Amino acid sequence: MRVVRGAVVAAVVSAVVGAGLLVTTPSTPVAMADASEITDPRLLAQIAAAGDAGSGERRTQSVDSTSIAVEVLTADDTAVSAAIVRLGGAVTGRITDELVQASVPLSRLNELATTPAALTVRAPRRAGYTPGGTQRAELVPGTGIPGAEIDITNAAAWHAAGFGGAGIKVGIVDYFDLRLWTAAEHGPQPSLVNGHQFCKDTSGFRLCAGNAIVGGSDGQHGVAVAEIVKDMAPAAELFIATVGTASDLQDAITWFAAQGVTIVTRSLGSSYDGPGDGTGPLASVVDYAASLGLVWFNSGGNDALDGYMRRPVPTSLPANGYVDFDRGAGVDTWLRLDAGYSICGVLFDGIRWSNDWYLPASQRTDYSLEFWEPLSSTNQFIDSYNPLAMSEVTGIDLDRNPANGMQNTYDAAQVAGAAPLEADDLCVYPQNIFGDFGGIVFMRVKRNAATPVGAAPDQLEIALGDGLLELGYYDVAGSASKPVVDSKNPSLVAVGAVDPPAGNAIGYYSSQGPTFDGRIKPDVSAPAGFNSVTFGQAFSGTSAAAPVAAGIAALLQGAGLAVPGRSTAALVKHFVADLGAPGPDNTFGAGKVLLPSPPAALSTEPGKYVPLSSPTRVFDSRGTPAPGLGVGPYAPGAVIDVAVLAGLPVSPDSVSAVAVNITSTGTPVTGFVQASPYLAAATGGTSTLNISTAGSDRPNFAIVPVGQGGRISLYLDAGGNAIVDVLGYFQTGAPSATDGRxxxxxxxxxxxxxxxxxxxxxxxxxxxxxxxxxxxxxxxxxxxxxxxxxxxxxxxxxxxxxxxxxxxxxxxxxxxxxxxxxxxxxxxxxxxxxxxxxxxxxxxxxxxxxxxxxxxxxxxxxxxxxDSAATLATTGMFRSVTPYRAYDSRQPSVGAFGPGQARTIALNTVPGVAGDASAVSANLTVTGPNAIGFLTVYPLVEPATSNLNFGPGQTVANGALLRLSPTGTVVAKMSQSGHVLIDVNGFFLS
CATH class of the missing domain: 2.60.120 (Jelly Rolls)
Structure with a gap:
């Protein structure tokens, strides 16, 4: 007997949004339809419904007073948008070169389908839903303490040290019942009046009243997510959004960015919209968010148990033959599905065979789906039972409209141009109440006649948003390869769940990778299963884990340790406890999120330079493993903490900075390396060296302030290997010195x-x-x-x-x-x-x-x-400052240098730099020059020297100790046009 998860079920998720969404299909499969035809079963059914007059007579195609909502998949949204307007329709949303959503007259739909840029015309799909909560197994209870995640992640220590995410704005995409919102748990209630609420639903799912969010049965979920964000980052400011479709989601992202939001968290599932390789409309929305500087945290999915399966389809399957779902020597062409407790019955994320995704339509295998249910309860508790005769079952009417007859076949028609995907965002409602759950459904998958079979077996993936696969048929690997979660963008962090939250085991439900193209997912894991005030019980699922990670991001940004975007994502993935196999894996990702000790202020004591007798190599990733990463080369975005004083004859407490030579080698892409004091600078906020050619060796000199424990941090935006050689250090403890100035x-x-x-x-x-x-x-x-x-x-x-x-x-x-x-x-x-x-x-x-x-x-x-023979003085002693970008000509208000142009730049205005500083320690960067040339930086009189040299189009950096003019300025002169950046990390006393 299967066990229903008790009181915890409702906390994982409540009912599915869109009670009025009608999912239908034509009775006759349209597998051989012309490529210009509309073949989406859902849209065809909606067209038929719209064409019915009150008497049941069908409208003629000449009647164009009725319009219908559609999505058009396209690689040219501009051309499709123009065609829609020409046909008398209205564009209601678009995702660049992916999708156009519109309202189009019924009589012009066929013309739209024949538009060359229109790849597929279909009914709008939902952008997300609250994940299904129907489970066979009972979760191990969590801690049962509201806010327990703040202790488990060490956020409590950060709160005690004064770090609460102040000044950081977090956006939440979910469904909200604002009647459950309380100031004590969630802060001020977001509203249209205070500009903290957004709602857009162009699909007719009835999620909005005007621009306001309509609270429904799913509304508890979003409020519980908000509770977690505020637990983790109590001083952060919350903005909320509810959306209907993918284009509505993109509009929400635009709105978030306009409000100054830098972190987005979304704990929703999504139906398949791509092959699982990080492409598709929702992946494009993630890319769009990243382009606006947002970092996005997304629940990794709850599909590892009973929600996902993958089966190879032998090339010998005959035409009109049915797919065998049995793992072994047996034959099972009837896949049992148990409906969930939501109003959707069995909710499909989709059935896809991604190996055909990029093939021409004429080369894709075409499958159709049949849905049946038992007439008798006789075998309801035998999960492996298959009907022995058709007299034992009856079809499930997918559109539930008796006037249209039995509609139990679903076929998107791949040979007519549809993607190798069926049943995406499809609800199947059984009429029986057999079994332990919401009723029994049998599904059969048939290879349609006259469709091709490739040389290799199709890999058929079946994924549910709610409901249960046949007992023992699920697969764990690949269950996380779903939209948003499978994004390639480094600003996206997919979050798995460690449950119970204080433990070291992945939640049995937590989806796992790899993606279709072999990448690791999730990116990190976070605690889940702690008590929720909103739910009044344990909140389990990756829906609870994602806002924990988002809250950590808010603390990091609020402490000035990360700039928005992929740098924040990289730092969250860095601060983890490595669990499971060493290094990143498809179970935990990089590990379980865990904040270090709170940041401490940098030493501002003056220090003298102590050279080493010869450069000392303290780190070489080609042979020295970094914690949690192992030996390089590393993927882009890696963060490495290097104990630069280890083995040197000096106490870390008496060193303010080190002089180092940092080398990047073997980078897979172009980018930059940042060296900064550990826990005392914004990751991604400055740069130390730049790599203009992938795979090249590039060293650079830098003076780097030392953070806690005598460590510096390397942010490898471009990945690859890194080498750190220490040349000397700045020793504090005396206000003046003879040597080392x-x-x-x-x-x-x-x-x-x-x-x-x-x-x-x-x-x-x-x-x-x-x-x-x-x-x-x-x-x-x-x-x-x-x-x-x-x-x-x-x-x-x-x-x-x-x-x-x-x-x-x-x-x-x-x-x-x-x-x-x-x-x-x-x-x-x-x-x-x-x-x-x-x-x-x-x-x-x-x-x-x-x-x-x-x-x-x-x-x-x-x-x-x-040296020691010099006069005792303070002049020339070094003081560290938090690394700071003092000048960037790429800012719109500044602009690029012209050939031969010189500009005077104040550097004594950098936070922490004394007004009478004699010189600064800086990093100079030139980017985007038009020709071979050089940059010279000097105090007043131009010398016959240069600071760095560059080639056309290169980005080149060089460390520099820059003498300042009496007024604290330097002059920067470019021999060719290009941009100049100056980062400052310390100064020398006058």
Whole structure:
């Protein structure tokens, strides 16, 4: 005997929205209809219903006073929209190059179907529904404590430290009964008057009264979701939206963005609208949301038990033959389904065979569905029983209209152009009450005659939104491959459920990947099964897990630790407890969300620079595993926390920042790497180095403030491998120092192998340095750098005119490059490349550069580090600030540089930087230049030096220690047009 889940059932979900939605189908399959015909069974039935006069006579096609709502699938929404207007219709919504929703005169539908850009004309589909709650097994009880998720995720500690998500706006897409909304649990009630409520339903599902949300039987669900968000982020501001269709959902996203919402959470299911590879109308809505800077959290689905199955269909299945659902040697062509407790009976997400999705219509297998129910209760508790004769069953009338006769066959007609998908968002209502649940349905799937069969078996997927598959027939793997959840967009986070919430086991219902194209889902897991004040009992299901993760995102954004969009998603996926198999997996995703200790303020004590005798490699992902990630290369969006002081002879409490060389290698795509203090900067808010060519090696120098525990964080927007070499650190504890102070000078060019007079020691004519050669810079006679009292030079090193790819190593004059494991500059033959370095001086007070490939070498000196013989002073001591983007010409109010243009930029206005700072530690980036060129940044008088070099279209970064003018400004000059970005992470005292 199967066990009905008791009181918890209603808390997982309540009834399905759309009680008036009538799902019908023609009595005769239309498998061989012309490609220009309307073949959607639901739309055909609605056309027939609209064509019935009161007497039952059919209207003629010339009557065009009646219009009908339709969705048109298309790759050209502009052309389809124009056609709809031309035919006298009205466009009510659209998703770019995916879908147009419209109201169209009945008499013009056939013309619309023949429009070249119209791929499919169908009845509107719902954008979502509250997940089904009919279950065979009893969940392990949760903690039974309202708000328990805040302790389980460590959010309570963040609240105690003053972090509650203040200033962050969260949008919730769901169904709401606002009569259940209380100020104590949910905050101020959203309304049209206060601008916190949105409702749009162009489908006729009766979800809205004007622009206001209509509370229905599903309305408890959304209010319970809001309760969780407010538990997690009590200071966040909530905005709510209810929508009917996919295009309505996109309009809600537009509205959210206009209100300043940066986080969206949606705990709804969706019927199939694509092959499970992250494409389709709803996936496009996710992409649209990401383009507006929103991060989206979505419930991962509750289909791992009794909600999803996959069966191969042998190529030997004859025409008009029925699919065998049995796993073994037996034969079962009658799939038993038990209706759920919702008003929809058996709700289908759909039946699809994605292997045919991208084939032409003429090559797709065409299946039709038959629905039957038993006439007798004799075998109602034998789940595996199949009817032995047709006399045991009767058809289920899908449109429930006796005047139309028996309509128990459903066929979307793949050979006529329909996608390899049947029964999407279909409700099947049995009239019996047999079995333990809402009645028994038998489904048969038939391969229609005269349709092709491919060389490989079709993989038939059957997914339910509510109801139960035949006992023991379900599959877990692949159950999460559904719309929104299967999105490829890095700003989408699909959330699985750990239930009981304080445990380490995935909820038995929690859907699992992979997607059709083999990607991992869910992205993370979160607690579910804790008590809900709104429901008055445990709220289980991934519907409860998603808002937990969204609440964590609100805390992170409110603490200034993440910028909106994919960076927030990356940080949420980073702060997890890895469960199950090491690393991300299709059960838990990256792991169970878990906040670290609350953020602490950065040290603002002045520090002196302490160089290491030689660069120390503290992290190399090619051989060193990162927690939760293993050994690289990593996927884009990975976050790595590096203990940069481990093994160094210094206490982390006495270090404010480190000087590092960071190298990106083996990136699968272009992008950037950000190095920032652990838990003390906005992930994605600044950049440290940029990768313009996938797979290339790119190093960059940076001074990075150190966060809690002596750690820095690397955000690998482009993925790949990362290497961190520590050159030295800034030690605090004394207000002044003799050694370790930075003295900025007007940049001086000490070496240029292209120019007579600046040649390296021993050279007499301009020439590239040979492979394996070392060029020693001559100290300028009139240099601002003193002959004594210094330990290192701060230099900018450039490779230009290289004959092949290679790298440079800056080292003390007289030094031996043998055994060096780090590089200063990596270059190719395509364009110059530069990097900054702090290089200890040799016995002659100079430095040298070694090269692995023939190239010209340029060395500019921008300052020096004092030694113990210098005067005791505070000037040149370093103070960290939270990394901050001080300048970005991409802002509409600023604009790109023109060729040769110079701009004066104030840098002493950066938060935390003293007004009289002598210099700043910065990262310079050029993006989108139109030609090969260079950027020079200087205090007042333009020098004959450069800070970074770039090629056309490249994005190139270089760390820099920039001397400021007496008024705290610098001048940035571009030799070619392009954009300039300046990020500041600290300053030097005057």
């Amino acid at each position: 930075f003295v900025a000078i007007a940049p001086e060019r000490w070496m240029d192998t292209r120019v007579t007079g600046l040649l390296p020691a021993g050279s007499v004519t301009p020439a590239p340095v040979a492979p394996g050669g070392t060029a020693t810079a001559r100290r300028l006679p009139a240099s601002a750098v003193p002959a004594t009292g210094l330990s290192a030079l701060v230099v900018n090193v450039t490779a230009a005119g290289a004959g092949a790819a290679g790298y440079l190593v800056a080292l003390p004059s007289g030094g031996n490059p043998a055994g060096t494991q780090h590089s200063t500059v990596n270059f190719t033959a395509s364009a110059p490349a530069a990097n900054t370095a702090i290089v200890p001086i040799g016995p002659d007070g100079s430095v040298a550069v070694y090269t692995t490939a023939g190239t010209h070498i340029i060395l500019d000196v921008v300052g020096y580090i004092t």
